[in-house]
Amino acid sequence: xxxxxxxxxxxxxxxxxxxxxxxxxxxxxxxxxxxxxxxxxxxxxxxxxxxxxxxxxxxxxxxxxxxxxxxxxxxxxxxxxxxxxxxxxxxxxxxxxxxxxxxxxxxxx
Amino acid sequence: xxxxxxxxxxxxxxxxxxxxxxxxxxxxxxxxxxxxxxxxxxxxxxxxxxxxxxxxxxxxxxxxxxxxxxxxxxxxxxxxxxxxxxxxxxxxxxxxxxxxxxxxxxxxxxxx
Numbered sequence: 001x002x003x004x005x006x007x008x009x010x011x012x013x014x015x016x017x018x019x020x021x022x023x024x025x026x027x028x029x030x031x032x033x034x035x036x037x038x039x040x041x042x043x044x045x046x047x048x049x050x051x052x053x054x055x056x057x058x059x060x061x062x063x064x065x066x067x068x069x070x071x072x073x074x075x076x077x078x079x080x081x082x083x084x085x086x087x088x089x090x091x092x093x094x095x096x097x098x099x100x101x102x103x104x105x106x107x108x109x
Numbered sequence: 110x111x112x113x114x115x116x117x118x119x120x121x122x123x124x125x126x127x128x129x130x131x132x133x134x135x136x137x138x139x140x141x142x143x144x145x146x147x148x149x150x151x152x153x154x155x156x157x158x159x160x161x162x163x164x165x166x167x168x169x170x171x172x173x174x175x176x177x178x179x180x181x182x183x184x185x186x187x188x189x190x191x192x193x194x195x196x197x198x199x200x201x202x203x204x205x206x207x208x209x210x211x212x213x214x215x216x217x218x219x220x221x
Contacts (some may be wrong), residue, residue: 097152097210102150
């Protein structure tokens with residue numbers, strides 16, 4: 001079966017660093033995506049990991065461990081505009097995305 | 110602008126009515142999707158079209174029917190709307206050589 005777990009909500013302070021974890025169990029695996037979704041808006045692509053390791057893209061980094069079924073999204077130098085939901089999604093053997101419920105990140109001044 | 114667009118952005122209607130949501134992408138992508146996002150924020154795949162062929166059809170009631178007149182359009186028609194159909198519906202597309210999906214702005218459907 002397919003199962004993706006991520007925390008429902010996290011709070012962090014402007015300028016700080018936050019790590020959002022995602023664990024998954026899937027019947028097939030072709031990579032993991034992170035998307036950002038601001039309230040009332042569409043999800044937008046952040047990162048895609050298919051091999052183990054860390055991918056860095058500006059203030060955002062994403063890590064994958066396939067053996068552990070684990071990923072995290074690391075956000076540095078947090079800004080108020082980073083307040084959003086962060087969605088973890090795995091791509092199964094049919095290249096279909098299976099989505100987690102998202103982590104709502106609240107940034108406080 | 111190159112993008113995925115949807116109309117309408119908001120749709121309020123009575124139970125039992127039939128409605129359509131339109132989606133267009135001018136990105137030249139080969140595959141298009143319809144998702145439903147409920148109040149708990151789960152995104153659930155409903156349909157996928159690749160070169161006008163339905164390639165995914167999850168356990169969606171047959172009241173929902175996708176229609177693709179050409180590669181750039183994938184419309185969603187819903188018959189006999191029910192209260193439980195209230196949600197945000199997102200259209201998305203992706204290119205052939207990339208698995209990244211690009212989403213439209215969403216259509217918030219409210220069934221009264």
